[in-house]
Amino acid sequence: DTGVSQNPRHKITKRGQNVTFRCDPISEHNRLYWYRQTLGQGPEFLTYFQNEAQLEKSRLLSDRFSAERPKGSFSTLEIQRTEQGDSAMYLCASSLISGGAEKLFFGSGTQLSVL
């Protein structure tokens, strides 16, 4: 399977715990994005990387959130001291810009439930 892979698919945690999600992008893609989606809403931009450089972070990304992309390959998104409001689907996407509109290829997401 050469698509975007996200692990785990589901995560249930207690408030105050730390969680980490992993995203493996399509191998030749140089951009990697994290989005968050809640029920009835579209994906909300969190942050993105071009190769290993984190180029932009949304104001939605509080200091409890951190993302890394070591060596420009896979990426991790960590949420520290989780809150119930963090419950959402976390989507990862990758892209390769080669002229024209940038097309994002999404993974199936990680559904986070904070109890």
Next chain:
Amino acid sequence: DQQVKQNSPSLSVQEGRISILNCDYTNSMFDYFLWYKKYPAEGPTFLISISSIKDKNEDGRFTVFLNKSAKHLSLHIVPSQPGDSAVYFCAASESNNDMRFGAGTRLTVKP
């Protein structure tokens, strides 16, 4: 701030008829517009795109129309098929940066 808006949360059409999904945006600097389709338990998948220099782009049964003066775009699906039933997201970006998504429209195509 909602820069991309899809005001219809749902749409139901009969198989074989036309489906028209609408999207409005507020940022006049957007130069790329895309439609994504999402099935349950899957991530969104790219469907069709249009750049701001065009007013129409067609791909098989799918056509996207862009009206820059009205800051409005629409997706036409003709003829609609039951397999088209999904949530459709409109998205826009400025120079391929920071893509913004609408809230989505759930399309149901009835046999």
